[in-house]
Amino acid sequence: MKKLKGAIIALILTAALAGCGGTTPAAATTTTAATAATEVTTTMATTTTTAATTTAPPETTTEATTTTVISYSPIVREEIDPEKPIIALTFDDGPTDLTPQILDILEEKQVVASFFLIGDNINDDTAQYVIREFEQGHEVDNHSKTHSQMPEMTFDEIAAEIQYTSDKVEELIGIPTPFFRPPYIATNDVMYEAIDIPFITGYLPNDYMDTVDVEQRIENVKKSAKDGLVILLHDFSGNVMTVEALPTIIDNLKAEGYQFVTVSELFEVKGKTPEEGKAYTIVL
Numbered sequence: 001m002k003k004l005k006g007a008i009i010a011l012i013l014t015a016a017l018a019g020c021g022g023t024t025p026a027a028a029t030t031t032t033a034a035t036a037a038t039e040v041t042t043t044m045a046t047t048t049t050t051a052a053t054t055t056a057p058p059e060t061t062t063e064a065t066t067t068t069v070i071s072y073s074p075i076v077r078e079e080i081d082p083e084k085p086i087i088a089l090t091f092d093d094g095p096t097d098l099t100p101q102i103l104d105i106l107e108e109k110q111v112v113a114s115f116f117l118i119g120d121n122i123n124d125d126t127a128q129y130v131i132r133e134f135e136q137g138h139e140v141d142n143h144s145k146t147h148s149q150m151p152e153m154t155f156d157e158i159a160a161e162i163q164y165t166s167d168k169v170e171e172l173i174g175i176p177t178p179f180f181r182p183p184y185i186a187t188n189d190v191m192y193e194a195i196d197i198p199f200i201t202g203y204l205p206n207d208y209m210d211t212v213d214v215e216q217r218i219e220n221v222k223k224s225a226k227d228g229l230v231i232l233l234h235d236f237s238g239n240v241m242t243v244e245a246l247p248t249i250i251d252n253l254k255a256e257g258y259q260f261v262t263v264s265e266l267f268e269v270k271g272k273t274p275e276e277g278k279a280y281t282i283v284l
Contacts, residue, residue: 119165142177198274202232
């Protein structure tokens, strides 16, 4: 049967060549037949492969996912001497793209601070800054959810603003916010009733104003510094003049003998317990 099929194929090829006016030497016929067989074999192999691919279950590919976890070393400080003056640097309105620059300076100077965060600014991009603040020994505090005029809000709206930010912070660092700074330093009786953590205000060197340049910011802090003072600075996006002023602000305060503490440490060192219904700029 195989011989018969081979003969038929040879005759068909010979006839085809003859119809085209060509010659059919034996060698040519053999080569053409071999070529045709190769093509058939190739086609069959392809078909078989396709069939196998069609009927076989799909392969499962497992991709390795690498998660990079960054940890930060805490600020290294000497033990606080209660006989020497202490001061608390604080920053409002973060976390933003400016926050890492502030943190870099604090790390370089080995100084701690307290950050009063806006809840709506805490997102997937900025969460790492909150974690870094905590891991490096800074304090993470509350500056409301939306930074709105809170005296215009109801009791429930005020409470929700604080709870939202505290919850966001706790999700990241495991503890709620211990202190609150009212937006615009605006307060009323309803706020004191609705918010159950102590209020902090602070000395404001007007670093939120574009008209106050780097040298003025430095001078404003230097001339107002005193033992137990809370200094209110800002790390909102674009406030680059405070970034530029901060190294000199710190150097000047160190030269005057000040020790840098968080807001919580300020109360601890001074042996004070925050009172309800009061906002603190200085702790003595």
